Amino acid sequence: MRKTLLSLGLLALASTSVLAQTQAETSAPVTCGGDLRAFLEGVKVEAVARGVPAEDADRALAGASIDNKVLSRDRAQGVFKQTFTEFSKRTVSKARLDIGAQKMREYAEVFARAEQEFGVPAPVITAFWAMETDFGAVQGDFNTRNALVTLAHDCRRPEMFRPQLLAAIDMVKHGDLDPETTTGAWAGEIGQVQMLPEDIIAYGVDGDGDGHVNLKKSAPDAILTAARFIQSLGFKAGQPWIQEVIVPDQLPWEKTGLQPGMTAGDWFALGVKPRDGNTAHTSLESSLVLPQGRKGVAFLTYPNFNIYLEWNQSFIYTTSAAYFATRLAGAPPYQSGNPDPGLGDAEMKALQEKLQALGHDVGKIDGILGAGTRTALQKEQLKLGLPADGWATPEVLDAL
Template sequence: MCSLLLLQSPQSAEARGSWDAWKADLKREVVASGIPPSLFDRAMASARQPDRKVKKLNKSQPERRLSFLKYRSSRADAARIRIGRQKYAKYKSTLSSVERRYGVDSCVIASIWGLETAYGGFKGSFPVIPSLATLAYDSNRKAFFRKQLIQAFHIVHSGQVSLGQFVGEWAGASGHPQFLPTSWKNYAVDYNGDGRKDIWNSIPDALGSIANYLRSNGWQAGQPWAVEVRLPRNFSRSHVDRKTRKSAAEWKAMGVQVPGGVPSSLSGRIVTPDGGPAFLAFRNFDTIMTYNNSTYYAGTVGWMADQICRR
């Protein structure tokens, strides 16, 4: 046992030295960007080594792929829909105001809020700065996470959130909308007018920020997100990709059964998630995917939005 410990200790000392040297280099960059050294030291005080849990989560992969309908039923279950209806009723005035200002469907805003943090019920428990530091030090996207990390220091330094409240999920997203630091910089809004873009504690700011994100990424006001369709038996898979977009009339001419009420000129693409129904997905479906680049996620957001608003 002792010999094993002796063999292991030089490696761990080397690892600590590498981490300490990396932190010292990071501190020079962060301080040069205008952050006080004392803030850096406080934020990184607990980061004596890379966070093992963050590293494990970053490297872990799902054991198997869920079908779309299983994913949807697990994420948008009856309880989350029921709570969503209660939250929508409680914050209807704010949601309606946000929809008028940004032109984004309030039901979709509520659905994203529900899927990301269970309507603020669980916003994560990982300290954002140490988590991002781990990923900036040891991941396959070091430059990306270093950029997020430096922006995170500036969020705290500007007084937007305290270090104690700056917690989120393991990859650095935080607040009601689960924004990464650069998303906060680009899309967060001070909707309640108190001088802070407080996505961590202010529900109006959080809902307005979700809407601003979607509008900024191409949301089309007044258009649907998608409709379920039936494909003909001889439908070629070559038509199922992100680039093939046709009008509803053109898809109908190819034998696709499109529900009534869809404008014949409205353009969309066919999406066929594993184990789920086929969709004619419109531009707003693709905009939802900018929030999370997954057809499962976008399909679940849209479906739960419809359930929350009973449409």
């Protein structure tokens, strides 16, 4: 959950979840590194202080080891350098749409319960289910306990992963995690919708009535737990999340992108037209996003789109997942338009360096057209008298 992925497999964590417990939340400093045995003893002491019986903590940590493959993944996380059309056409495939429709029929009663209790419709849950693990087919083969021990022991982000390790020990106590056999993603996510231990404890739902929350094997558990978690992120029942639109030739392009200040009605008044003709949500706050500039596909995003940004920080992933959900809900394929050619990896890095030299905070020079780079680019496009749509082209690079 809340990570990026490539094709049908799992990729690197881009987590913004409940996982991000800050060190400031506890009075004691987070310990990391050093002798593994001493580190594990410290974890045990903390777990026991939280109410875990010593024998359960011992069982959870017995035989724990550092997994160097986890460290390799953490140091070289996969990133999105594909365009929206490239990534979305690979991930929102006909096969996945067909399977998603079949899953919604197969678990219709469970999805109905999810919407009734948590306000989250089946297409939203099903799209995440598909994007995360191909409906449970690709859940990851890293030992979950060892992955969390490795990342908690490592001193790069212990404040993020030590709480997850302690939560995993709590799951062992309740019989919901086997320290020897439970596997998942390299960063500790478990199950068909890839959730971290703290999130499973906080939002887990026993959907099949067996007394346990088993996100690896139980589709009802995964569906209802995902629904409850999505609700916790702020999803509003009955509201849209994304809507494809057609844009006119002239707009205040500097107002586009994920920024506040406009409603859907404001955009409609400027000539933006929904492809489905639905203008019922004029009062909702809305952003006009142009994944590949003003000549490519265009979407209005609504407040419910924020749950996608909470799930994953990647703009390409979140937009694709939201679009996937609209397809499962009956929307047609988007009109890709005729976007201007973008930049290659080296050119994108050169653009970021130029923007940084001009005083903009674009974050890491990574060749990714992320939110920071797009915002900086819009400001420079406006200065140059170019349409400020945030799309990086050779023309913009030359102008800079």
